[in-house]
Amino acid sequence: MAGNALALFLHKALSHPLSTRAFTCSIYEAYPRSEKVYLGGGLGLASNGVAVLASLGLDDQIKKRTGVAKFSNFFTEGGQQLGRWSHEGFGEYMYGTMRSTLYDILSEELERNGMKIEYKKRVVKVEEKNDMVNVEFEDGTSAQGDYLIGCDGITTLISRRMLILGARSAVRAHIFPEAPKPEFIGLNGAGGFVFEKDIPPNFPDRLKGSMNFIFGKNAFFGIAPGSDGVRTHP
Ligand SMILES: Cc1cc2nc3c(=O)[nH]c(=O)nc-3n(C[C@H](O)[C@H](O)[C@H](O)COP(=O)(O)OP(=O)(O)OC[C@H]3O[C@@H](n4cnc5c(N)ncnc54)[C@H](O)[C@@H]3O)c2cc1C
Numbered sequence: 001m002a003g004n005a006l007a008l009f010l011h012k013a014l015s016h017p018l019s020t021r022a023f024t025c026s027i028y029e030a031y032p033r034s035e036k037v038y039l040g041g042g043l044g045l046a047s048n049g050v051a052v053l054a055s056l057g058l059d060d061q062i063k064k065r066t067g068v069a070k071f072s073n074f075f076t077e078g079g080q081q082l083g084r085w086s087h088e089g090f091g092e093y094m095y096g097t098m099r100s101t102l103y104d105i106l107s108e109e110l111e112r113n114g115m116k117i118e119y120k121k122r123v124v125k126v127e128e129k130n131d132m133v134n135v136e137f138e139d140g141t142s143a144q145g146d147y148l149i150g151c152d153g154i155t156t157l158i159s160r161r162m163l164i165l166g167a168r169s170a171v172r173a174h175i176f177p178e179a180p181k182p183e184f185i186g187l188n189g190a191g192g193f194v195f196e197k198d199i200p201p202n203f204p205d206r207l208k209g210s211m212n213f214i215f216g217k218n219a220f221f222g223i224a225p226g227s228d229g230v231r232t233h234p
Pocket residue numbers: 001002003028029030031042043044045046049121122123124151152153154156157158189
């Protein structure tokens with residue numbers, strides 16, 4: 001997510017009238033496109049995330065292709081309401097979506113701006129060579145650039161070791177080499193999607209148009225509005 005959004009911001013900076021430097025950027029993604037578009041479950045986009053996307057001109061897309069949540073409700077397993085959090089007053093509401101819909105919105109915008117995501121390019125090695133950063137991919141190919149910005153998520157190679165690497169970089173490499181690694185703590189999650197037409201008529205009104213969090217003894221259950229672009233893996 002961050003990589004695609006950042007590339008759009010870099011593109012925006014480049015086309016700014018005060019921009020004096022011409023530069024290009026490339027996006028490398030580990031997964032093939034055929035897999036990447038199905039990855040992930042649901043995602044609640046909070047007002048600050050929507051504001052960031054609005055500054056890329058993508059708020060209309062978000063509002064059109066996701067489900068709005070004006071409240072978050074918290075319940076006990078017996079149905080007793082523990083709390084109600086209004087998403088009013090933050091400039092934007094909360095929007096529920098499939099992660100893949102958000103990915104689509106960002107990657108379609110990249111395409112509209114003439115930028116391409118290079119799929120099946122898993123970075124396996126990064127090193128500084130002379131004045132450049134050299135990146136090696138799993139398929140044996142490599143790429144060079146002045147800067148490397150790691151947007152490879154929580155578990156992997158670049159972000160954990162460096163944020164920006166490059167001889168001319170103001171923020172030098174090796175920022176958090178000792179940062180704690182993620183570890184599995186025994187929590188599992190599963191998600192599913194129900195089409196609006198399949199929602200039973202007795203579905204309680206108080207759960208509609210809201211994020212709902214129901215706390216049980218051994219598990220937690222959530223129901224949220226989602227996107228219209230539900231995609232299932234073939
Ligand atoms: C179950 C779950 C639910 C969540 N729910 C929410 C929510 O409701 N709202 C919210 O705001 N956040 C939520 N989050 C958190 C959110 O998903 C992350 O904060 C966000 O995805 C981080 O974005 P990112 O771009 O840093 O990393 P990612 O979205 O993980 O993107 C990293 C990308 O890098 C690619 N990559 C990884 N390694 C390499 C490599 N070596 N070479 C090339 N490419 C590589 C990956 O394939 C991926 O495309 C949730 C997370 C989880 C796990």
